[in-house]
Amino acid sequence: xxxxxxxxxxxxxxxxxxxxxxxxxxxxxxxxxxxxxxxxxxxxxxxxxxxxxxxxxxxxxxxxxxxxxxxxxxxxxxxxxxxxxxxxxxxxxxxxxxxxxxxxxxxxxxxxxxxxxxxxxxxxxxxxxxxxxxxxxxxxxxxxxxxxxxxxxxxxxxxxxxxxxxxxxxxxxxxxxxxxxxxxxxxxxxxxxxxxxxxxxxxxxxxxxxxxxxxxxxxxxxxxxxxxxxxxxxxxxxxxxxxxxxxxxxxxxxxxxxxxxxxxxxxxxxxxxxxxxxxxxxxxxxxxxxxxxxxxx
Amino acid sequence: xxxxxxxxxxxxxxxxxxxxxxxxxxxxxxxxxxxxxxxxxxxxxxxxxxxxxxxxxxxxxxxxxxxxxxxxxxxxxxxxxxxxxxxxxxxxxxxxxxxxxxxxxxxxxxxxxxxxxxxxxxxxxxxxxxxxxxxxxxxxxxxxxxxxxxxxxxxxxxxxxxxxxxxxxxxxxxxxxxxxxxxxxxxxxxxxxxxxxxxxxxxxxxxxxxxxxxxxxxxxxxxxxxxxxxxxxxxxxxxxxxxxxxxxxxxxxxxxx
Amino acid sequence: xxxxxxxxxxxxxxxxxxxxxxxxxxxxxxxxxxxxxxxxxxxxxxxxxxxxxxxxxxxxxxxxxxxxxxxxxxxxxxxxxxxxxxxxxxxxxxxxxxxxxxxxxxxxxxxxxxxxxxxxxxxxxxxxxxxxxxxxxxxxxxxxxxxxxxxxxxxxxxxxxxxxxxxxxxxxxxxxxxxxxxxxxxxxxxxxxxxxxxxxxxxxxxxxxxxxxxxxxxxxxxxxxxxxxxxxxxxxxxxxxxxxxxxxxxxxxxxxxxxxxxxxxxxxxxxxxxxxxxxxxxxxxxxxxxxxxxxxxxxxxxxxxxxxxxxxxxxxxxxxxxxxxxxxxxxxxxxxxxxxxxxxxxxxxxxxxx
Numbered sequence: 001x002x003x004x005x006x007x008x009x010x011x012x013x014x015x016x017x018x019x020x021x022x023x024x025x026x027x028x029x030x031x032x033x034x035x036x037x038x039x040x041x042x043x044x045x046x047x048x049x050x051x052x053x054x055x056x057x058x059x060x061x062x063x064x065x066x067x068x069x070x071x072x073x074x075x076x077x078x079x080x081x082x083x084x085x086x087x088x089x090x091x092x093x094x095x096x097x098x099x100x101x102x103x104x105x106x107x108x109x110x111x112x113x114x115x116x117x118x119x120x121x122x123x124x125x126x127x128x129x130x131x132x133x134x135x136x137x138x139x140x141x142x143x144x145x146x147x148x149x150x151x152x153x154x155x156x157x158x159x160x161x162x163x164x165x166x167x168x169x170x171x172x173x174x175x176x177x178x179x180x181x182x183x184x185x186x187x188x189x190x191x192x193x194x195x196x197x198x199x200x201x202x203x204x205x206x207x208x209x210x211x212x213x214x215x216x217x218x219x220x221x222x223x224x225x226x227x228x229x230x231x232x233x234x235x236x237x238x239x240x241x242x243x244x245x246x247x248x249x250x251x252x253x254x255x256x257x258x259x260x261x262x263x264x265x266x267x268x269x270x271x272x273x274x275x276x277x278x279x280x281x282x283x284x285x286x287x288x289x290x291x292x293x294x295x296x297x
Numbered sequence: 298x299x300x301x302x303x304x305x306x307x308x309x310x311x312x313x314x315x316x317x318x319x320x321x322x323x324x325x326x327x328x329x330x331x332x333x334x335x336x337x338x339x340x341x342x343x344x345x346x347x348x349x350x351x352x353x354x355x356x357x358x359x360x361x362x363x364x365x366x367x368x369x370x371x372x373x374x375x376x377x378x379x380x381x382x383x384x385x386x387x388x389x390x391x392x393x394x395x396x397x398x399x400x401x402x403x404x405x406x407x408x409x410x411x412x413x414x415x416x417x418x419x420x421x422x423x424x425x426x427x428x429x430x431x432x433x434x435x436x437x438x439x440x441x442x443x444x445x446x447x448x449x450x451x452x453x454x455x456x457x458x459x460x461x462x463x464x465x466x467x468x469x470x471x472x473x474x475x476x477x478x479x480x481x482x483x484x485x486x487x488x489x490x491x492x493x494x495x496x497x498x499x500x501x502x503x504x505x506x507x508x509x510x511x512x513x514x515x516x517x518x519x520x521x522x523x524x525x526x527x528x529x530x531x532x533x534x535x536x537x538x539x540x541x542x543x544x545x546x547x548x549x550x551x552x553x554x
Numbered sequence: 555x556x557x558x559x560x561x562x563x564x565x566x567x568x569x570x571x572x573x574x575x576x577x578x579x580x581x582x583x584x585x586x587x588x589x590x591x592x593x594x595x596x597x598x599x600x601x602x603x604x605x606x607x608x609x610x611x612x613x614x615x616x617x618x619x620x621x622x623x624x625x626x627x628x629x630x631x632x633x634x635x636x637x638x639x640x641x642x643x644x645x646x647x648x649x650x651x652x653x654x655x656x657x658x659x660x661x662x663x664x665x666x667x668x669x670x671x672x673x674x675x676x677x678x679x680x681x682x683x684x685x686x687x688x689x690x691x692x693x694x695x696x697x698x699x700x701x702x703x704x705x706x707x708x709x710x711x712x713x714x715x716x717x718x719x720x721x722x723x724x725x726x727x728x729x730x731x732x733x734x735x736x737x738x739x740x741x742x743x744x745x746x747x748x749x750x751x752x753x754x755x756x757x758x759x760x761x762x763x764x765x766x767x768x769x770x771x772x773x774x775x776x777x778x779x780x781x782x783x784x785x786x787x788x789x790x791x792x793x794x795x796x797x798x799x800x801x802x803x804x805x806x807x808x809x810x811x812x813x814x815x816x817x818x819x820x821x822x823x824x825x826x827x828x829x830x831x832x833x834x835x836x837x838x839x840x841x842x843x844x845x846x847x848x849x850x851x852x853x854x855x856x857x858x859x860x861x862x863x864x865x866x867x868x869x870x871x872x873x874x875x876x877x878x879x880x881x882x883x884x885x886x887x888x889x890x891x892x893x894x895x896x897x898x899x900x901x902x903x904x905x906x907x908x
Binding site for chain 2: 752753756761
């Protein structure tokens with residue numbers, strides 16, 4: 001493979017990786033706090049481009065405003081799912097919450113099919129996002145650069161929140177011990193809601209960036225990327241935010257390079273990712289950056 | 298005859314040494330006590346014997362065999378049974394089932410004959426049921442036969458856990474704070490019960506306890522642990538007067554000070 | 555109640571069931587028969603998943619994968635060679651499938667067998683995992699199976715799938731398999747091994763210390779569950795007459811999960827009822843999706859409404875009735891007897907209290 005092609009692939013891998021990273025953060029934050037795999041997170045990711053579509057095309061809002069509205073609506077939806085489907089099950093066995101999450105995922109997906117129909121819709125791409133930057137022989141879409149910069153930006157903001165604010169401290173406390181956190185007068189419900197809002201907002205940004213790259217949106221678009229983002233979170237260390245970012249980039253890169261080096265196996269690209277998941281779970285279940293927590297006997 | 302031999306075992310979790318150079322030889326028929334403040338590493342010792350943890354250094358022998366790396370289910374087969382400090386019953390199963398499960402490891406019938414209810418299996422199943430009822434009768438729990446184990450009062454649950462351990466037909470019984478949460482009356486009954494089953498089932502008992510009355514009353518030999526090491530060993534009277542022990546145990550009942 | 559009497563009651567009910575099946579098979583239209591067949595197949599699927607999850611506590615989301623293995627195995631064995639030559643247009647079918655042509659029962663057994671082998675291979679490493687991790691690992695496995703099916707046209711005809719499978723599945727087969735599944739799994743559950751499985755579910759660490767070999771029992775339960783899922787897959791193939799990788803996406807496992815949740819974990823009776831209820835309502839709601847024309851106004855065609863309803867239903871049940879519709883109660887002749895006793899005694903005492 002020529003150097004240019006390799007660099008092109010690496011750039012693509014970075015770009016895809018940054019999208020996975022944005023989504024993965026939501027999974028890892030929720031898992032860290034609630035020990036719940038939020039299956040519905042992929043659907044949250046899917047809803048953002050739809051909100052954008054309707055905001056822009058139906059209500060004729062200026063594009064940037066549509067984006068903002070879409071992010072806010074998506075974040076609210078995320079918060080709502082927690083309120084309705086997870087909070088009542090907080091003291092129930094974890095499997096119940098997991099099944100509830102799967103239920104919400106299918107509910108949202110099928111609701112989207114009912115409301116928006118399964119026919120692909122085209123999201124409007126402003127001029128800026130259609131430009132191509134040329135570096136020698138390599139063509140890089142502006143969306144690529146945008147996604148890397150934006151995810152880096154938001155990760156920094158997020159890390160600041162987690163480690164330098166009281167809310168972040170509350171989040172870390174709850175992820176260590178929810179019962180004691182309640183006793184320490186931490187408003188657990190509020191903190192969990194904030195966690196869902198932040199995670200969903202990031203997924204929304206990821207969803208919009210994704211739609212800018214692949215402008216045809218369908219209600220089922222959240223399923224596979226959602227699953228892969230979750231796998232990214234596991235690879236990096238579930239519960240660990242830096243891990244989610246790292247995992248996202250690793251997975252995005254792995255996926256692109258797999259197809260680049262083995263084009264005849266491209267049909268197996270998703271299977272490759274699932275294989276990585278199974279191997280990580282078997283050999284390093286705490287992920288690259290995760291920590292080992294043993295059950296007391 | 299030597300039954301259990303822990304040969305200077307050490308247990309490290311990463312940088313933390315939970316148990317350091319623990320050694321003990323228990324002979325058949327003995328009733329040994331292990332006491333010490335919370336966090337001294339007593340349960341860790343039990344966990345090492347039963348295969349839940351693998352000692353970082355050195356070995357454990359049972360009836361001359363090296364059981365250091367043997368997994369918990371094989372440990373039970375070899376003849377060591379235990380109860381848990383924080384109690385681990387199968388709460389959703391009936392009381393009788395909790396006991397019957399103890400007999401499973403000695404089951405001779407294979408899977409197929411069990412599924413098809415062949416005569417060889419049904420006979421074994423009946424035996425298991427009868428033996429389990431016998432055990433329940435010993436602790437006056439037979440009337441709770443079909444109750445869910447989780448619904449039993451605390452004291453009864455503790456007794457059930459001991460019965461379950463007995464069902465595995467052990468030679469060595471490890472009891473981890475069996476009297477926890479019991480009032481003096483119940484504790485006395487428990488003491489009698491332990492000595493009774495020791496005679497009846499020809500058991501050797503290794504007992505972790507906080508309650509001094511229990512330990513001093515029935516144990517012939519006592520080990521004292523603190524911060525992962527043995528700080529004293531000997532007969533109850535010797536232990537009582539040992540200044541190291543008194544120092545470690547600030548909360549010791551003044552009767553024994 | 556006397557064991558002997560219970561045996562008689564069971565035999566009588568099976569005979570009655572046989573008569574019902576005979577009447578249904580010969581007098582109902584194809585539409586209704588299809589729903590009943592699906593119901594029975596879902597009983598097998600639900601009970602086998604219940605074994606793995608409801609009774610042994612292993613959260614496996616890979617059932618669709620085992621079904622897929624079973625479905626393709628049966629399809630390939632049951633189709634005549636000349637026909638296979640025709641439909642494999644992407645790439646020619648490989649030997650030995652080109653020459654194999656076996657009776658239905660043998661194909662079903664092979665389906666179960668191969669699904670069980672897969673379960674053994676994947677189960678040994680993966681069943682060490684707990685809870686959610688096991689769930690996604692098995693989900694990953696099922697997806698891998700599906701993706702492989704999509705990418706090996708020389709065995710599966712790839713994305714085109716296999717069409718024209720002979721319609722061997724009738725009520726006798728589906729109900730028969732369901733009964734057999736219940737018989738075996740109930741037999742397992744009501745034995746010492748079953749107690750061991752439930753002990754693992756309730757408290758794995760204690761179970762191990764009590765002498766239960768975790769690996770053996772978990773893998774055994776997983777493999778047996780997979781076997782029946784594979785057989786069900788074979789029945790499925792010969793009912794729908796066409797299969798392709800898309801039929802075995804996660805939605806399929808989710809459907810089976812709905813049935814198990816509805817019926818209640820650890821309740822075989824519940825699963826049986828839920829399996830039929832699920833399929834009835836799935837069909838019942840179809841007109842809603844196709845749109846209703848009431849003359850004055852019409853409700854437009856809304857595809858996907860069924861799944862929305864079912865997801866909502868699942869959520870409601872999980873949120874409010876976690877033990878399923880039956881609350882974990884299991885059917886027994888004894889229980890039925892007592893139920894009627896109480897019912898009639900209550901009535902007569904109310905009467906005499908006047």
